[in-house]
Amino acid sequence: MTEPSDDLFAQAVSRHQSGDAAGAEALYRRVLEASPRHAGALSNLGVILARTNPQEAVQLYSAAIAANPQQVDSHFNLGNAYRKLNRPQDAVNAYRAALAIAPNNARAYLNLGLAVSDAGDWASAIDYFRRAVAIDPQFPDAYNLLGDALFRTGHLDEAIAAFRDFIVQCPDEARAHHNLGLALASQGDYDGAIPELELAAALKPNYPDAHNSLGVALEAVGRADEAQEHYQKATELRPDYADAWSNLGTSLTEQGRIPEAIAALKKSLEIRPEPRTGDNLLLAYCYASELSPAELRDEHVAWAAQYTDSLAPAEPPRFKNETGRLKIGYVSGDFRTHTAAGLIELLLAHHDRDRVHVTCYPNAARSDEATERMRRLADAWRPICRLSDATASEMIRADEIDVLIDLSGHTAGNRLSLFARQPAPMQATLFGYPATTGVKSIGYRITDAYADPPGETESLCVEKLLRLPEIAWVYRPPEGVPTPNALPASSRRSFTFGCLNNPAKLSQACLEAWAKVLRAVPRSRLVLLIGRSTGTARIITDRFTELGVASDRLELVYRLPTLDYFEAHQPIDLALDPFPFNGGVTTCDALWMGVPVLTVAGSDYRSRQGVSLLNNVGLPEFVADTPEKLVELAAIWSEQREGLADLRSSLREMMEASPVTQAEAYVRNLEAALESLAHPTC
Numbered sequence: 275m276t277e278p279s280d281d282l283f284a285q286a287v288s289r290h291q292s293g294d295a296a297g298a299e300a301l302y303r304r305v306l307e308a309s310p311r312h313a314g315a316l317s318n319l320g321v322i323l324a325r326t327n328p329q330e331a332v333q334l335y336s337a338a339i340a341a342n343p344q345q346v347d348s349h350f351n352l353g354n355a356y357r358k359l360n361r362p363q364d365a366v367n368a369y370r371a372a373l374a375i376a377p378n379n380a381r382a383y384l385n386l387g388l389a390v391s392d393a394g395d396w397a398s399a400i401d402y403f404r405r406a407v408a409i410d411p412q413f414p415d416a417y418n419l420l421g422d423a424l425f426r427t428g429h430l431d432e433a434i435a436a437f438r439d440f441i442v443q444c445p446d447e448a449r450a451h452h453n454l455g456l457a458l459a460s461q462g463d464y465d466g467a468i469p470e471l472e473l474a475a476a477l478k479p480n481y482p483d484a485h486n487s488l489g490v491a492l493e494a495v496g497r498a499d500e501a502q503e504h505y506q507k508a509t510e511l512r513p514d515y516a517d518a519w520s521n522l523g524t525s526l527t528e529q530g531r532i533p534e535a536i537a538a539l540k541k542s543l544e545i546r547p548e549p550r551t552g553d554n555l556l557l558a559y560c561y562a563s564e565l566s567p568a569e570l571r572d573e574h575v576a577w578a579a580q581y582t583d584s585l586a587p588a589e590p591p592r593f594k595n596e597t598g599r600l601k602i603g604y605v606s607g608d609f610r611t612h613t614a615a616g617l618i619e620l621l622l623a624h625h626d627r628d629r630v631h632v633t634c635y636p637n638a639a640r641s642d643e644a645t646e647r648m649r650r651l652a653d654a655w656r657p658i659c660r661l662s663d664a665t666a667s668e669m670i671r672a673d674e675i676d677v678l679i680d681l682s683g684h685t686a687g688n689r690l691s692l693f694a695r696q697p698a699p700m701q702a703t704l705f706g707y708p709a710t711t712g713v714k715s716i717g718y719r720i721t722d723a724y725a726d727p728p729g730e731t732e733s734l735c736v737e738k739l740l741r742l743p744e745i746a747w748v749y750r751p752p753e754g755v756p757t758p759n760a761l762p763a764s765s766r767r768s769f770t771f772g773c774l775n776n777p778a779k780l781s782q783a784c785l786e787a788w789a790k791v792l793r794a795v796p797r798s799r800l801v802l803l804i805g806r807s808t809g810t811a812r813i814i815t816d817r818f819t820e821l822g823v824a825s826d827r828l829e830l831v832y833r834l835p836t837l838d839y840f841e842a843h844q845p846i847d848l849a850l851d852p853f854p855f856n857g858g859v860t861t862c863d864a865l866w867m868g869v870p871v872l873t874v875a876g877s878d879y880r881s882r883q884g885v886s887l888l889n890n891v892g893l894p895e896f897v898a899d900t901p902e903k904l905v906e907l908a909a910i911w912s913e914q915r916e917g918l919a920d921l922r923s924s925l926r927e928m929m930e931a932s933p934v935t936q937a938e939a940y941v942r943n944l945e946a947a948l949e950s951l952a953h954p955t956c
Contacts, residue, residue, distance in 0.1 A: 282308070283315055295322050312468045312917030313342035321351060328358040339371075346376045350691040353385055364393040380410035387419060399423045407439075414443040418453065425457050426638070426661060433457045448478035452487060459491045463642060467491045475504075482511040489525070496833065498529055498807040502909075504743040516546035520554065527558045529807040530777035530814070536562070549581040549691060553684040560709055560857050560880055563783035567878035571734045574684075574712030578736070582694035585663075586715050587600065590696045591671055600949055601631045603675040603698060605658070606706065607687010609636035611644045613859045614681060616750030617705055619644075622651035624941040629949075633673055635666070637687050647906035663692045671698035676952045680716065683707020690716075698953045704739060705747045708855060710735040718946070718951065722746040724886035725879045734878050740947055744933035745890050748940040751929070755840040758868025758926060763847040763917040769912045772846030772869070774839065777810055779852035785814070787874070787901040788850055789821035791908040801829045801846055845869035847918060848911055853901075856883040865891060865929055870924035871909055874898050891925075891932045 286301035297908035302319040305312050316338035326330040338345060353368035374381060387402035401422035421436030437454035444450050455470035471488035475481060489504035502525050507519035523538035539555040542548075559565050559573055593635035603827055604621070608614040625632050633654040638646070649655045654673070658666040666689070670678060678698035682688035683706045685956050693701055694715050702718040703711050710719065719737040722745050726732075730740055763769045771791060773780075780802070792798050800823075804811050815825045834842060840863065843849075849864040851857050851873035857864075861871050861884055873884025875897050896911075898904035911918065929935055 285893060286315065287318065289814060290318060290322070292308045292553070293855045298322060299372040311337070311341040313345055313908065315339045316341065316393040317345060317348045317351065324351065324355055324358070328355045330358065330814065333354040336724070337725075344375055346372050346379065346382075349375065350379075350385070351381055353382075353389060357389055357392060358383075360392075362389050365392070378409050380406040380413050380416065383409065384419065385415050387423070391423060400427070412443065414447070414450075416448065417443060421453055421457065425453075425460070430457055430461045434461070434650070438614055444687065448474040448481050448484060451477065452481070452484045455491065456487055459487070460556065460639070464491050464495045468495070469670050471542055481512055482517050482518065485511065486515065486521060489518070489521055493521075493525055496806040498525055498805065499809050501525055502529075502807075502809070512584075514545050516548065518543045519545065520548075520551040522553075523558070524554050526821070527561065527778050528776070529805050530561075530780050531562050531810065532558055532778065534782070541697040545680050549577070550809055552577045552581060553686075553688065553690075556684045556709075557687060558778075561778045561781060563781035563854050566879075567731075567734050567876075568742050570878070570880075571710055571712075571736075572709050575736060576712075577684075577693075578712035578714065578732065582691055582713050582715075585691060585694040585752060586889070587696055590715075591699050593683070599631050600952055601633065601674060601676045602948065603633045603635055603670060603673065603678040604681055605635045605637065605678065605689055605692065606681035607637045607689075608682060608683070608706070609634060609645050609648050609844075610638055610640070611641050614706055615644045615648070616859070617646055617747050618681065619651065620748055620750050620937040621941060621944075622648055624938045625651070626942070626945060630945055633675060635670070635689075637682075637689050640872045646684075658689065658692070663689070663695055666692050667697040676700060677702060677948045679704050679720075681706045683711055700948075700949075700950075701828065703737065708883065709878070712736050719879075720746055720947070721879060722886055724889050725882045728884075730876055740951070742940070742942065742947055745886055747858075748937050749809055749859065749866075749929075749933055749934050750937070751866055752836075752840065752863070755837065755867070757842065758922050759844045761847060761915060762845050763912075763915050764919050768797045768799060770801060770845055770847045771795075771850050771908070773857075774801070774803040774842060774850075774866075775852050775857045777803065777805045777814070778932070779855045779857070780814065781854060782839045782853065783854070783901065784852050785817050786821060787853075787904055788821045789818055790901075790905045791850070792818075792823050792827055794905050794909045799827045799829060800850075801831065801842070803834070803842075804832065805829045807832050840865075840867060843869050847915075848872060848908070850885040850908070853884075854881040856881055858883050858887075861887050862929070862934060865934075866923055869923045870896050870911075870918065870925065872898065872904060872911070874901055874904050879890040887934060890934050891928055893928075 282301050282305045286298045297323050302315045305315040316334045319334050332355045334703045335348050338348040349368050349372035353365040356365035356368055366389045369382050372382045383402045384405040387399040391399035400423045403416055403423055406416035409680035417436050417440035421433045423474050424433035433623040434457045437457055440450040451470045452474035454465040458467035468491050471484055471491055475486035475488055485504040491500040492501040505518050505522035508515050519538050519542035524533045526535035535558045556574055556577055559570055561567045631653050634652040636655050637659045639659050674759040675698040677700045680693055680703040685706055690711055690713050694713055694717040701716045702720055703716050704720040714736055716737050718740040719735055722742050723741050726747055804814055811830045844870050849869045851871050853874045854876050864871050875885045876882055885897055898907050
């Protein structure tokens with residue numbers, strides 16, 4: 275005999291299957307009024323309520339399980355509800371209960387993998403996703419999630435294989451091609467990544483993630499203009515896409531479009547305040563001539579107040595080293611082929627191992643030949659790119675580092691939030707960044723008296739200034755580059771100025787001064803490196819045109835391979851140092867190629883690196899006090915061609931004899947300064 279509740283249940287199921295959730299809910303509730311332990315009604319009502327009221331759904335599923343413990347779907351759905359309530363361990367228990375009843379339930383293994391990944395256990399997640407695939411080889415979502423978990427844990431080859439399996443199952447699934455493209459790009463295979471990401475965007479044109487990821491890949495191979503188009507498309511499709519706004523801002527910064535970059539980065543931060551985007555904004559501010567040094571300091575202090583000040587420990591660790599051998603730790607994202615690599619290698623090669631023990635903490639996912647050279651030079655090598663700040667901090671404390679040195683500042687790959695936790699008694703920042711970090715736990719910024727004149731710049735830094743006797747950092751001369759040629763202007767009437775710096779440093783104030791230089795020196799021209807963007811080339815040409823300089827007086831060159839870059843110095847008679855963000859290594863490159871550099875002395879470190887380098891080489895006469903004085907000096911030197919010719923032939927020898935290239939002496943000075951911090955005398 276059929277019970278009335280059974281008829282109501284059948285009607286409820288019919289309504290449920292037809293999409294009438296409200297009608298089905300009412301009928302399920304009537305069933306439960308008549309039969310409170312009706313397992314089917316409890317479970318199905320839980321399904322209806324799971325989206326809007328997961329807490330009540332949990333109660334219903336639990337009641338269904340109490341009524342019928344062997345009901346697999348109730349255990350499975352209970353796990354789903356717990357995940358929505360952010361209770362991963364409860365979800366894990368529910369999925370395991372489902373699997374105890376149905377060991378070959380691939381979907382339960384899949385969701386169990388999701389639950390353990392919610393708790394951060396990616397190793398177990400990979401195992402469960404593999405089991406789902408083994409049970410059901412035709413399960414596309416399992417391949418995708420397996421690939422994602424492998425990707426997150428750095429198993430790129432296996433992730434790529436899983437995503438390829440996903441594509442076999444779903445060849446027209448945009449997400450599959452997107453994820454494969456991301457994994458290939460992370461492996462550095464941009465030639466393989468770009469077609470996959472282009473296909474993802476073609477299969478699903480309104481897919482913002484595909485456009486953003488494609489932009490990143492295009493940027494990596496030098497196609498900056500196309501990259502920016504895709505970032506823009508991503509933000510049009512999803513106006514609150516913080517990552518795309520951030521990537522757009524970073525790209526615009528690198529191409530010298532600073533006002534646009536600042537606007538995009540601020541938009542990203544409005545959507546989602548995030549320290550890495552804040553880093554990029556601070557770097558963009560460093561390039562801008564509109565901010566005063568004090569305003570630049572205030573921006574850095576505000577960043578630290580928002581993101582790092584609260585991380586400082588109640589008490590920093592105390593010195594434990596009783597051996598007399600100073601333990602130095604270097605933290606950087608640039609233990610690889612990079613402009614900073616020359617200094618890092620010199621540090622590692624010249625430290626006195628009888629006095630110093632050196633541990634490197636690289637924060638880069640990929641390595642190259644330079645990485646391997648540096649690894650061999652270190653006493654200890656401890657990668658931290660996949661470690662949390664808390665874990666990395668504990669590692670450094672266990673290593674009993676005396677002085678921990680940041681080599682990145684706010685540039686890519688930094689771990690300033692790690693420094694905020696103060697894992698070492700003394701912490702300092704060196705070379706990688708031209709301003710204060712703003713981080714209170716970093717006690718010192720290593721500099722020199724030219725870049726930071728005593729009594730003049732202390733107020734611009736949160737850190738104390740640790741001035742080395744001669745120079746703040748040293749230059750490693752390149753190998754295999756051409757010897758300086760004869761002065762080009764010796765054999766022609768025209769005169770060539772040049773700047774082969776990052777185009778981000780070409781501030782409006784800088785271009786205005788250089789336009790005056792060209793107008794003051796008849797038959798002169800200017801060679802500029804303008805990165806990878808034709809859009810940037812147009813903007814720079816237009817700026818000079820507005821300043822009264824015809825485009826035929828400019829020679830714009832795109833980013834060059836290393837040897838071609840050094841060759842590009844050969845036609846230049848006199849280099850111009852950008853401001854307010856001076857050149858560093860690029861200034862040394864010009865001097866090494868026999869090309870003297872004219873600089874404007876500013877009032878903070880970023881605008882006084884040129885002052886330090888030129889004074890240390892013995893060329894103070896190439897330092898101008900103001901932009902107006904720069905114009906005067908440029909005109910004077912353009913007429914002193916015999917003097918420039920003599921200097922060109924001797925400048926490399928001057929560099930070799932100067933503190934700029936004396937690495938061993940520099941490292942001894944650095945060691946003495948650091949030892950004075952670690953073991954101060956009474």
